[in-house]
Amino acid sequence: MSAEPHAGPHVLILGGTTEARRLAETLAAPEPAPPTPPFRVTSSLAGRVAAPVLPPGEVRIGGFGGPEGLAAWIATHRVTHLVDATHPFAERMSFNAARAAALSGVPLLALRRPGWTPGPGDDWTFAPDLDGAAALLPRLGAARVFLTTGRTGLHAFAHLTRPWFLVRSVDPPAGPVPPRLEVLLARGPFTLGDERELLSRHRIDLLVTKDSGGSATAPKLAAARAAGVPVLVVRRPPVPEGVPEAGTAAAAAAWLHEHAART
Incomplete structure (x- = not known):
């Protein structure tokens, strides 16, 4: 189902992770209301899980057809901000996101939960x-x-x-x-x-x-x-060079509000 026209910023979240869903929830019902316009949120899921837990907002399932296809989708749907909140090991999708952001000129943020570190007693x-x-x-x-x-x-x-x-x-x-x-x-x-x-x-x-x-x-x-x-x-693969990172959904939401306020 297509969404009603939305004058505010449009965030495309490449999701499938807990952090992606939390970010969609945060942007869908911000408390308290931020000074920036409300976001239109679209979450994209790969479709590898038969019955995924759907986040709030619009949801699309399936691939884009590489970075060029993703860049075309961004342009067609007037996406203003892109968040790569895929699994830390979804290396190909992260590369596609970085390339699509470069092609389309939209700002990109990688939302990555911090990695684990060994503690006393670990082997x-x-x-x-x-x-x-x-x-x-x-x-x-x-x-x-x-x-x-x-x-x-x-x-x-x-x-x-x-x-x-x-x-x-x-x-x-x-x-x-x-x-x-x-x-x-x-x-x-x-x-x-x-x-x-x-x-x-x-x-x-x-x-x-x-x-x-x-x-x-x-x-x-x-x-x-x-x-x-x-x-x-x-070990997890690195985030593509030059892409800023946020470790939590709250930090990602703050980054989005900051960038939206500039436009």
Whole structure:
């Protein structure tokens, strides 16, 4: 359904994350009312989850057709501000956003929750990417691995025949997967008790995760620490050069209001 004409600034949020939804909620019902005009908010979701939790405002689902397609959509729908609030590991979409912003001339902000850092009692090994994690994994000698790097990245581990893998996802994985694999279909968030029980029940001796950051998926790290389970952490890719960052939805909203006030 098309929206009514809106004279204020139009923000396109490339979303799918908790932070993206919080930003849409903040802009949809700002308290107290800011001095800038109210925002028209459109959230774009990739459509990889069958039943996503929809944010307030307008929502579109599906790709744009690369950076040129995104730039064309921005121009057609009179977008004035672009926020890349995709997953910290959605590297291609972040590149497309930066290129589209350059093509269309709209300001771009990357909304990224802070990454995790190891604390006392943590036994972490870092890998540069999924392929690097798959290469390191055999050297760690694990037999039962809780693989939490996302169902779309399982192909990187598909050639590993020795470890038994446990994967948990909202939807079933597709494409190449490791031959010794068990899938748990579940939607988070999961509590510390949930994660400790899972590690114990499945006798997990290694946790593999991306540095997604945030509190929603952090209990698995605390559970691994408590159980003495080592963690293989995939480092997140950098934000495209020259793109400013905000670590919270509140900081992103402040950036948007500041930029909108200038125009």
